[in-house]
Amino acid sequence: MNVSIFGLGYVGAVTAGCLAELGHGIIGADVQQAKVDAFNTGVSPIIEPELDGLLQTAKREGRLSATTSAAEAVANSDASIICVGTPSLESGRLNLDFVRKVSEQIAQALRESGKTHVILFRSTMLPGSTRTMVRDFFEDLRVTGQVRIYYCPEFLREGTAVKDFREPSLAVVGTHDGLEPESEEARQLLGGTPAVLAWEGAEMIKYSCNYFHALKVGFANEIGRLCKFLGEDGARVMDVVCADTRLNISKYYMKPGNPFGGSCLPKDVSALLSFARQEGISLPLLDNTLDTNHAHLDLLIKLITSKGTRKVGLLGLAFKADTDDLRGSPMVAVAETLLGRGYELRIYDPSLNLSRLIGANEAEIQRRMPHLASLLREDAREVVEGSELIIASQKCVKPEDLAAWVTAEKSVIDVNGWRELKTLPWSYEGLCW
Numbered sequence: 001m002n003v004s005i006f007g008l009g010y011v012g013a014v015t016a017g018c019l020a021e022l023g024h025g026i027i028g029a030d031v032q033q034a035k036v037d038a039f040n041t042g043v044s045p046i047i048e049p050e051l052d053g054l055l056q057t058a059k060r061e062g063r064l065s066a067t068t069s070a071a072e073a074v075a076n077s078d079a080s081i082i083c084v085g086t087p088s089l090e091s092g093r094l095n096l097d098f099v100r101k102v103s104e105q106i107a108q109a110l111r112e113s114g115k116t117h118v119i120l121f122r123s124t125m126l127p128g129s130t131r132t133m134v135r136d137f138f139e140d141l142r143v144t145g146q147v148r149i150y151y152c153p154e155f156l157r158e159g160t161a162v163k164d165f166r167e168p169s170l171a172v173v174g175t176h177d178g179l180e181p182e183s184e185e186a187r188q189l190l191g192g193t194p195a196v197l198a199w200e201g202a203e204m205i206k207y208s209c210n211y212f213h214a215l216k217v218g219f220a221n222e223i224g225r226l227c228k229f230l231g232e233d234g235a236r237v238m239d240v241v242c243a244d245t246r247l248n249i250s251k252y253y254m255k256p257g258n259p260f261g262g263s264c265l266p267k268d269v270s271a272l273l274s275f276a277r278q279e280g281i282s283l284p285l286l287d288n289t290l291d292t293n294h295a296h297l298d299l300l301i302k303l304i305t306s307k308g309t310r311k312v313g314l315l316g317l318a319f320k321a322d323t324d325d326l327r328g329s330p331m332v333a334v335a336e337t338l339l340g341r342g343y344e345l346r347i348y349d350p351s352l353n354l355s356r357l358i359g360a361n362e363a364e365i366q367r368r369m370p371h372l373a374s375l376l377r378e379d380a381r382e383v384v385e386g387s388e389l390i391i392a393s394q395k396c397v398k399p400e401d402l403a404a405w406v407t408a409e410k411s412v413i414d415v416n417g418w419r420e421l422k423t424l425p426w427s428y429e430g431l432c433w
Contacts, residue, residue: 174202
């Protein structure tokens with residue numbers, strides 16, 4: 001395939017060299033004549049292991065050229081990959097001027113030529129940007145089928161970019177509707193086994209990854225500062241933390257839904273934060289962990305109260321399924337808030353037996369909800385049928401039973417990803433989806 005690559009910076013240069021290695025014909029496009037001249041002699045404009053050799057081989061074999069003309073690049077290619085920069089403005093927002101200019105040039109060239117074409121956006125852009133570019137420059141071409149447009153984020157690390165391209169740790173293809181691509185160009189060009197999302201989802205993946213990486217670095221450094229203060233080796237502590245691949249380095253907690261609760265997480269985060277403040281150690285990530293949890297709880301309560309009904313049923317009250325631990329449970333906080341605002345509440349939790357609550361668990365519920373016994377129902381049917389809005393935080397009822405009880409007039413808020421609820425004949429909304 002002949003591929004034009006717009007933007008011969010870091011991502012564009014590596015993409016060009018690696019695609020040439022796979023046998024594709026490459027025509028680079030850039031507004032900087034110096035980069036174009038370097039490409040035309042097979043010289044990389046950046047320092048990256050193996051890249052010079054890839055470009056020199058491609059040039060020697062007649063599979064590499066470059067131009068400052070967008071029209072020429074489009075005319076001599078079957079697909080265009082947009083890799084131009086999206087630098088930060090002083091405000092922190094992205095400058096998409098380069099992406100817009102290139103999009104306008106490609107669209108103009110396609111209208112003049114009438115040829116069919118594939119466009120892959122690779123520039124890092126905030127969610128909604130690809131759809132805006134398509135709306136502003138390509139929509140008529142997309143609707144008629146003259147152009148197929150995908151968003152494919154890159155995950156190339158400087159210093160290992162060529163290896164990362166050959167063996168991608170993650171592959172993503174964004175389509176206009178989140179359905180499988182209409183053709184195989186994106187898979188063929190970028191490799192891997194891509195996940196397919198809508199444009200906005202694919203754009204969000206890139207930011208989710210980088211946000212997560214930044215959090216991990218910040219977390220490790222905060223643990224390191226604490227350990228240094230204690231005379232301990234922070235690197236050794238983190239090595240042991242990372243040895244747990246069941247919980248720590250895993251997807252176990254990576255599930256949007258309920259705020260965290262229980263007897264451990266809120267207490268231990270609070271204790272560690274208090275210790276750090278007492279000792280004068282600055283730990284901003286830790287300092288804001290409880291705040292972000294509270295913000296998530298506030299979102300859930302606002303979602304519930306926005307529904308305009310006063311009859312609410314809770315499926316699950318403990319902080320997670322298969323336990324009767326009510327300490328720190330977000331659903332207890334939800335129930336407290338609703339009761340304080342005069343809502344009519346029914347609760348079903350098969351793990352709860354008030355006569356068996358003891359110790360701190362009993363003390364907490366007596367302090368926060370002494371009238372809990374009057375709200376609990378032994379039968380989930382009574383909760384569902386007697387409520388207009390159901391808050392489902394646990395999978396504690398069989399979907400086939402729910403199907404016999406729900407009606408179109410009822411609504412449900414899914415807190416923890418119980419996707420079967422979406423198939424039932426009521427109004428469904430997820431907390432984070």
